[in-house]
Amino acid sequence: MPIKAILFDIDGTLIDSNDLHVLAWEEAFAGIGARFDRQTIHDQIGKGTDMLVPSLLPDLDEDGVTRLGEAHGAIFKDRYLDRAKPFAQAPDLLAHAHGLGQSVVLASSASREELDHYLDLLDVRDLVAETTSGDDVARTKPAPDIFAAALDKLPQMGADEVIVVGDTPYDVEAAERCGIAAVALRSGGFTDDALMEAGATAIYDDVAALLADYAASPLGDVAG
Incomplete structure (x- = not known):
């Protein structure tokens, strides 16, 4: 898909x-x-x-x-x-996905206040279709609630049409519990072993590396 x-x-x-x-x-x-x-x-x-x-x-x-x-x-x-500053090319990655017609969703264990701050810091409000924060759910990652809430906001999409990008084993575990594949980044400081053991489908150094390889990455399956 x-x-x-x-x-x-x-x-x-x-x-x-x-x-x-x-x-x-x-x-x-x-x-x-x-x-x-x-x-x-x-x-x-x-x-x-x-x-x-x-x-x-x-x-x-x-x-x-x-x-x-x-x-x-x-x-x-x-x-x-x-x-706290954006990683290099973070807004560019979101813009690229948006430009391909993919819905961009921010799904974080952070508070709503922090999420709003980061939306402004990244200057991506016009690119983001939906958001979920730790304030929206009973349990944060690695529980699946945050990603499940995001899926609920995308009613026309199944879990196999969605992918997670995160930096911790807890992102990957939460995604897996929702039946969603996850791409992991090393930028959060976790080891490849920890990310792979959690179930990551691919690992990149950071958002810039993922953007550079976008078409060949798991995110790049746009046409099916």
């Missing part, structure tokens, strides 16, 4: 922000006396608060998880959000 829509993750995929989220989480954890090395935190990036915090603090109650997520969000907004 031809690919009619592409669901793009944002953090680590279109925006160089994963390491900044690590720093914000490190500060948030320190605020309650919890300390983890940065690699341990990085290995959880790509999940929303509801999945990330219990992975590292399994005994923390629901209210504690919520408060920690709010602390992370405030720290990230105040200290790091303005430092």
Whole structure:
């Protein structure tokens, strides 16, 4: 089947922000006396608060998880959000897909506020057909909810007509649970082994490399 829509993750995929989220989480954890090395935190990036915090603090109650997520969000907004920049050619990749008639969807575990900021930062509002954020669903990645919500907004398309582009194993796992293939990028700092074990159909260095190979990539099946 031809690919009619592409669901793009944002953090680590279109925006160089994963390491900044690590720093914000490190500060948030320190605020309650919890300390983890940065690699341990990085290995959880790509999940929303509801999945990330219990992975590292399994005994923390629901209210504690919520408060920690709010602390992370405030720290990230105040200290790091303005430092997050698009990867080279990220808008060009979205424009290319749009120009081929493929629907461009942003599907992220980030908050709605962060997603709106990134839409403006990328200057792609006119290219994006739909968006879903962590605020739209009960569970974030690697649960399938975010991509399932995106599919619900594309009622004329089946899972085999859609593909995900992400940078973490959690993007790939969430896509797989929806029956959607996923292309992974190394730009988020995860190993090829981790991405392949999660089920990635192909791996590229970053959005620029994917754009350069677009026609031969899994995204390039436009005519069927």
